[in-house]
Amino acid sequence: MRIVVADCSVDYAGRLSAHLPRAKRVLMLKNDGSILVHSDGGSYKPLNWMSPPCSHAQLELDETQTSAGIVEAWQVTHKKTADKLIVSIFEILHDSAHDLGVDPGLIKDGVEAHLQELLADQIELAGAGHTLVRREYMTPIGPVDILAKDAAGGSVAIEIKRRGGIDGVEQLTRYLELMNRDPKLAPVTGVFAAQEIKPQARTLAEDRGIRCLLLDYDAMRGMEDQNTLF
Amino acid sequence: MRIVVADCSVDYAGRLSAHLPRAKRVLMLKNDGSILVHSDGGSYKPLNWMSPPCSHAQLELDETQTSAGIVEAWQVTHKKTADKLIVSIFEILHDSAHDLGVDPGLIKDGVEAHLQELLADQIELAGAGHTLVRREYMTPIGPVDILAKDAAGGSVAIEIKRRGGIDGVEQLTRYLELMNRDPKLAPVTGVFAAQEIKPQARTLAEDRGIRCLLLDYDAMRGMEDQNTLF
DNA sequence: AAGTTCATTTCGAGA
DNA sequence: TCTCGAAGTGAACTT
Structure with a gap:
């Protein structure tokens, strides 16, 4: 340089x-x-x-x-x-x-990771009375973003995407299929949460009984700031 | 700084x-x-x-x-x-x-001006046998980008835009209307030349008997370079 | 002032 | 490799 x-x-x-x-x-x-x-x-x-x-x-x-x-x-x-x-x-x-050497490069904390964190903190957005069980709940085919319980005590698997397409719905469907075989969890309902949900994905999700949840990143971040401040 | x-x-x-x-x-x-x-x-x-x-x-x-x-x-x-x-x-x-002072800022030579220059030099792109009459041919409502003559000796008015939209076609139409009242020029045909011509503009132009000419800026510039080199 | 479109875009992900 | 969409986009132009 x-x-x-x-x-x-x-x-x-x-x-x-x-x-x-x-x-x-x-x-x-x-x-x-x-x-x-x-x-x-x-x-x-x-x-x-x-x-x-x-x-x-x-x-x-x-x-x-x-x-x-x-x-x-x-x-x-x-x-x-x-x-x-x-x-x-x-x-x-x-x-x-100046000899700077090779830069190790920027590490971006993805928005998806942040969304997951925010939704875990504000889990009631998924439905009144919902409580967090854990983030990154492991299944044999991969981690489910969030596992929660609804007001009635039923299991809720939440898949989070920045942009919600068909792929995400398919992914969540696979998780649900697997988790519903586990008697300790079943019945498990699905929530497909994203900042933007494509019409096709929404149709597919609703057809399969998966709830769609539109996330407002800025609002959630603002909420988080308030929680931190007070 | x-x-x-x-x-x-x-x-x-x-x-x-x-x-x-x-x-x-x-x-x-x-x-x-x-x-x-x-x-x-x-x-x-x-x-x-x-x-x-x-x-x-x-x-x-x-x-x-x-x-x-x-x-x-x-x-x-x-x-x-x-x-x-x-x-x-x-x-x-x-x-x-370092004290740099205020920068006078970047001066961009518009692509449209350059396109006009290039097309004037390579006027045959408008049609075989075309010859240049003059650039910026003045009319009472403003200058036509290029006035040329076709192989048969008829007048050709060329309007040049970087992106060709409806507006440009309307503009050329007004010029043509006016120029066709001038017995020394009439009949005048129109050529709408642009790097990119929007479908609506193309339809409108062709409906009015105006020819559309897609300009390849890079190719024209390459041609110019060759003309300069040899 | 608010919205739209362009960029010498750059950048990354997916196919 | 190529295409497509997003960006902490920014900037210019329209309405």
């Missing part, structure tokens, strides 16, 4: 043509040859950039450029699309290189 | 929860309080970030943190959504600040 702060102008030609007038900017040159041109504002999106794979070359300066005050010119070319980015540098204000 | 290269771990809590394990990264702190966490790879999207408006605070370190080797901890909080980003720093490898 090389970081250059410079007074520069930038020209891009690719899907569109774009030009950045002369100004001080931060140029981030990554090891894969890619380059980002950042200003002191805006969002995380650079003013201009070149995505990898691409190659970096130093251009020869002609008379016009040197007399205009350009001290260095870079050309970054994309290896597949022939997109081109030219950085004309008038003054380098800072230049440093 | 402050640039810090540091051995750090990052935690984000907002719409989702995310964690970046300890590693060397570049932290870009913009003047508006926003922060970008970049690694030496990936695209222009940072591993993690906080968009403005947000505020930056230095956290007090507790025993657990100091014994874990953390020398500094930052908390960046969004001013509206209460999203939170915490950067735990184990070692600062580089730290510099």
Whole structure:
């Protein structure tokens, strides 16, 4: 990673043509040859950039450029699309290189996991009087997201998805079939919970006697915040 | 703009929860309080970030943190959504600040203008034997993008859009109506040229006897490059 | 101001 | 490998 702060102008030609007038900017040159041109504002999106794979070359300066005050010119070319980015540098204000190594990468706590956590905490959303038995209840063919008991004491298996499609209903159906063979659990009813339930999935679920539960992630999160605060 | 290269771990809590394990990264702190966490790879999207408006605070370190080797901890909080980003720093490898001033901003050369230029140069795309009369041919209600003549010497008015919708067809229709009143031009036929023509627009155009011409921007640009090279 | 569409989108999952 | 949908999308344009 090389970081250059410079007074520069930038020209891009690719899907569109774009030009950045002369100004001080931060140029981030990554090891894969890619380059980002950042200003002191805006969002995380650079003013201009070149995505990898691409190659970096130093251009020869002609008379016009040197007399205009350009001290260095870079050309970054994309290896597949022939997109081109030219950085004309008038003054380098800072230049440093850093060996960062390979990044271990971002760990995202999936929304599904979070939904499961939230619904476990707010299990009454599945029905008045419902109580939590346990999350990730193991069955021979995999874990059921949530096992609960309804007001009458009957078992309830809940499958949680962010987007509820046919697949999720089939999955829950398999769990229910298996769990209903267990005399300690049976009869087990099913709840298919998701932020969004596709019409086909809803039809299939209801046809099989599985209840559908639409989850409002933001509302559940807001509820959680209140529980934490007080 | 402050640039810090540091051995750090990052935690984000907002719409989702995310964690970046300890590693060397570049932290870009913009003047508006926003922060970008970049690694030496990936695209222009940072591993993690906080968009403005947000505020930056230095956290007090507790025993657990100091014994874990953390020398500094930052908390960046969004001013509206209460999203939170915490950067735990184990070692600062580089730290510099730069006054960049306000950026004049990106100037995008519209694709439509470029398409007009390209089609004017490759006017035979509009039909074999077509010749260019002029670009931006003025009429009392505005300029027609391209005026050409077909192989038989008849006038052809071409309207160019990046995405061809109903609006563009209506616009061209008005031009054609007007131009057909001019005995020096009449009869004038219309060509609706665009990178993408919506079905409704195509139907309307063809119903009015206007030809539709799908433009392949990349191919036209490639052709232009060849013309320039040889 | 609120909604819609586009993006040099980027990114990930599923087929 | 390719296609399709989501994104902590952001940004520009319409209504």
